[in-house]
Amino acid sequence: MKKNILNIITGLAGASMLLVMTACGEKEFYDDEQYRKECYIVSGDNNIFGQEYVFGENSVGYLSVYMSGSTPVDHDVTVTLRPASHLLKEYNQRVNGSVYANYAELLPESAYTVPDGWTTTITPANSYTMFPISVNVDQLDLSKTYYLPIEIASVSDYQYSATKNYVLFRIYVKNAYATTKSSTYYQMYGTTLDLKADGESLVKVDEEAVPTVFNATKLTVPLSENDVRILPGSTQSSEVAVVNQRSIRVTVTDEVYQNPVLGDDGLPTGQTIPVLIVKVEPLNVGSGCVQVRTAYDIVTGEEQVSFYNPADNTFTLNYTYRMPSEKSGSADLWHKVHEELSRLN
Secondary structure (H helix, E strand, O other), X not given: OHHHHHHHHHHHHHHHHHHHHHHHHHHHHHHOOOOOOEEEEOOOHHHEEEEEEEOOOOEEEEEXXXXXXXXXXXXXXXXXXXXXXXXXXXXXXXXXXXXXXXXXXXXXXXXXXXXXXXXXXXXXXXXXXXXXXXXXXXXXXXXXXXXXXXXXXXXXXXXXXXXXXXXXXXEEEEOOOXXXXXXXXXXXXXXXXXXXXXXXXEEEOOOOXXXXXXXXXXXXXXXOOOXXXXXXXXXXXXXXXXXXXXXXXXXXXXXEEEEEEEOOOOOEEEEEEEEEEEEEEXXXXXXXXXXXXEOEOOOOOOEOOOEEEOOOOEEEEEEEEEOXXXXXXXXXXXXXXXXXXXXXX
């Protein structure tokens, strides 16, 4: 019996010593660096990372420069970056080959600044640092895609990644109505009526015709602080040439219009709500481009106003358009369109 008790005591003592040794070992394990420290720029596929910028100001976006490893650095580490235009050339050649129309453009030096200079610091308090880039998108041609390629030039301590040592920093733009970071769609419900020229006026092609109801999702692209680009009616295309020739420009002005409120019976209630008047114009002007005219009520002859309601982020558009192919000899076909657009995303 005494022998059994002695064995139990000895076993407990051994277990206690083992627990102490294990705890010490765990502490040492977590205190020591288990992975190689390596500096890199955070990015996604093809080392691309992008930020949205707004119109009308020098807005700031950020890159994240990170130090990998299981433990923090024990002193400040200075990372120096630099622009690297050759990386965009390599990317364009690798991804787009000889399809030069799809080549991305280098962000012009005049359009951006790095407020804190090209150096940034990783400290013991954080394993990453945010590198600011200020961009004035008002200077850019928004029919093009812009990148600012940046690479790590040096690190004061440790080494930098052989594969994540650079980033293709893509410039996205946004306004209150759309963004280029993702496709912005509006659900459109509308009507269309075919018209023909009669002197200076437009009249129905068929006196008995009534407006045709149609709906579609419309891709909307920002052009400036108050402008977006859409295709007219139910037109759909992603071809650059078609988009440039057939798109219309929708401009939200600061002019207030008191829009009559209609009841369930479709008649005015006598109430109005304030909305912002919208201008509808061709995106580009030329012999191959869409033409746009003001829309008028066929019965009363009154101008039909286009407007934007900021309370519910909806557009109501009234315009008349004609494609270049619809003017041939004596034929002169126009389409009178009424559209109500609600943003989907």
